[in-house]
Amino acid sequence: MPDFDVAVIGAGAAGLSVAAICSGLGLSVALIERGRMGGECLNTGCVPSKALLAAARAAAEARQAGRFGLRLPPPEIDWAGVRAHVQGAIARIAPNDSAARYRGMGVEVIEAAGHFAAPDVIEAAGRRLSFRRAVIAAGSSPVIPDIPGLDGVPWLTNETLFELEEPPGHLVILGGGAVGIEMAQAHARLGCLVTLVEAAPRIAPGEEEELVHPLRAALLAEGIALHEGARLARVEQLEPEGPQAGAGVVLHLADGTRIAGTHLLLATGRAPRLAGLDLPAAHVAATPQGVRTRRDLRSVSNRRVWAVGDIADPEGLGPRRLTHAASQHAAVLVRSMLFRLPGTRLDYAALPRVTYTDPELAQIGLTEAEARAAGHRDLRILRWPLAENDRAIAEGRPEGMVKLVATSRGRLLGASLLAAGAGEMAGPYGLLIGRRLPLSALASLTLPYPTLAEAGKRAAGAFYAPKLLSPFTKRVITLLKHLP
Numbered sequence: 001m002p003d004f005d006v007a008v009i010g011a012g013a014a015g016l017s018v019a020a021i022c023s024g025l026g027l028s029v030a031l032i033e034r035g036r037m038g039g040e041c042l043n044t045g046c047v048p049s050k051a052l053l054a055a056a057r058a059a060a061e062a063r064q065a066g067r068f069g070l071r072l073p074p075p076e077i078d079w080a081g082v083r084a085h086v087q088g089a090i091a092r093i094a095p096n097d098s099a100a101r102y103r104g105m106g107v108e109v110i111e112a113a114g115h116f117a118a119p120d121v122i123e124a125a126g127r128r129l130s131f132r133r134a135v136i137a138a139g140s141s142p143v144i145p146d147i148p149g150l151d152g153v154p155w156l157t158n159e160t161l162f163e164l165e166e167p168p169g170h171l172v173i174l175g176g177g178a179v180g181i182e183m184a185q186a187h188a189r190l191g192c193l194v195t196l197v198e199a200a201p202r203i204a205p206g207e208e209e210e211l212v213h214p215l216r217a218a219l220l221a222e223g224i225a226l227h228e229g230a231r232l233a234r235v236e237q238l239e240p241e242g243p244q245a246g247a248g249v250v251l252h253l254a255d256g257t258r259i260a261g262t263h264l265l266l267a268t269g270r271a272p273r274l275a276g277l278d279l280p281a282a283h284v285a286a287t288p289q290g291v292r293t294r295r296d297l298r299s300v301s302n303r304r305v306w307a308v309g310d311i312a313d314p315e316g317l318g319p320r321r322l323t324h325a326a327s328q329h330a331a332v333l334v335r336s337m338l339f340r341l342p343g344t345r346l347d348y349a350a351l352p353r354v355t356y357t358d359p360e361l362a363q364i365g366l367t368e369a370e371a372r373a374a375g376h377r378d379l380r381i382l383r384w385p386l387a388e389n390d391r392a393i394a395e396g397r398p399e400g401m402v403k404l405v406a407t408s409r410g411r412l413l414g415a416s417l418l419a420a421g422a423g424e425m426a427g428p429y430g431l432l433i434g435r436r437l438p439l440s441a442l443a444s445l446t447l448p449y450p451t452l453a454e455a456g457k458r459a460a461g462a463f464y465a466p467k468l469l470s471p472f473t474k475r476v477i478t479l480l481k482h483l484p
């Protein structure tokens, strides 16, 4: 008899979901965690970043109160208070993810590093744990780019950023993906100088281009310096000697630009935490992107092993490093690993993603470029600008847009939203795409007035407007009006 029905490596969003479900269904579960329970999302990812952004938004709103006719003094940033809010948010959520809570559920929580010792054995805390099924949920860590001089300067990642006891005077951020952009705006609003350096031709490279332009304008308007399409030649200390030695960094771009800052944040992507797992001992195949799995998240090379969350590299899809993707993985795992339902397949067609800047940028399904690259020819592009939305005008936030990408038959392929709180509007689009509902389902929905969500309904309505107002419809109405 194996020691455990299920052994899970990693107690982040993915591993915790799997452990809770398996134990809830009566299986014996070992949950192995070498760091902090809750993993990246709780401790160094989603929660602290969103808490910092919330503090930053409050500061920005205080500064912008003049547009409502209010006279407020400029906000004073109490960094210790901001940190207390961030740490308080983590502390408030932490009990949900705690070892005590999981032990209470009957899970054996082992607080140590784990690694495979055989195809059906994991070693942790000096114990050999045999298992029926193992789930690898070890997550990802920040990529440290290979840049000349980087080993001679201090740098931050998301793992250290939220521990700063003083605000950075001038934060230089390398990488303009979700982490880079969110942290750029948060720190700029909290009174820091911020410079963002992105290697790709534009920030948020994978996002809907049409909506990235106004987002970029919003970031520039807040004083963030952007260098896009930048090639970094080398990095050095600002002051190698003297009283301030080691206090700052200088970035030299290939075009000769020199950027001096007090702190350097690396936000250049993620790499799977494969090191230390000893995957070869269990014949578990991996790529540089993560553990190779089939679409049901089962390892391609060891039938006892599954992978979920940031570390999973499902074939044909690749990793999606998002907390709600980890939840989706756990749901797939229940069907494939526990109920053994044949044909269970992970599908990202309706997976949302949100960059929590202000305004927020939300994407559900395909961008226009992705839809075209996927071979969709006869696309209908539908837009509704927030400048035409009563609520956005009343709120004084008319920037942004809803853009829908649909087939000529009215099936939604993707929705891109740029609006304050756009993430809160994402749900219905996922439903439409996931359930393959026609756009009329959104166009005919009665939404409360005035809401930003109406912009999406208006965009969907634009699909039917030409048909509704066609000469044919007008002739039908003319005929019908003569009926008693």
Ligand SMILES: Cc1cc2nc3c(=O)[nH]c(=O)nc-3n(C[C@H](O)[C@H](O)[C@H](O)COP(=O)(O)OP(=O)(O)OC[C@H]3O[C@@H](n4cnc5c(N)ncnc54)[C@H](O)[C@@H]3O)c2cc1C
Pocket (backbone or CB within 6 Å): 009, 010, 011, 012, 013, 014, 015, 032, 033, 034, 035, 036, 037, 038, 039, 040, 041, 042, 044, 045, 046, 047, 049, 050, 112, 113, 114, 115, 137, 138, 139, 140, 158, 179, 273, 276, 277, 308, 309, 310, 311, 320, 321, 322, 323, 324, 325, 326, 356
């Ligand atoms: C700054 C930032 C902000 C983010 N914001 C968002 C957001 O707003 N929304 C969103 O959806 N996603 C966001 N993400 C992504 C999100 O944090 C991740 O997708 C999510 O945390 C992945 O969960 P996971 O369980 O796969 O991995 P992790 O949370 O990394 O958990 C893996 C765990 O495994 C442990 N582990 C690793 N190796 C071993 C071993 N050998 N033995 C024992 N334990 C081990 C680690 O210590 C870790 O606790 C953000 C990420 C960052 C960096």
Ligand SMILES: NC(=O)c1ccc[n+]([C@@H]2O[C@H](COP(=O)([O-])OP(=O)(O)OC[C@H]3O[C@@H](n4cnc5c(N)ncnc54)[C@H](O)[C@@H]3O)[C@@H](O)[C@H]2O)c1
Pocket (backbone or CB within 6 Å): 145, 174, 175, 176, 177, 178, 179, 180, 182, 197, 198, 199, 200, 203, 204, 205, 232, 267, 268, 269, 270, 320, 321, 322, 353, 354, 355, 356
């Ligand atoms: N709101 C959210 O949901 C949220 C927030 C933060 C992070 N995340 C997740 O965390 C993951 C990591 O985010 P991230 O922003 O670090 O990664 P990312 O891959 O999204 O972006 C990294 C960026 O760095 C750039 N880059 C890479 N090397 C560079 C270099 N040497 N110089 C300059 N630019 C360089 C890339 O072109 C890219 O734009 C993402 O997969 C994301 O899904 C999600």
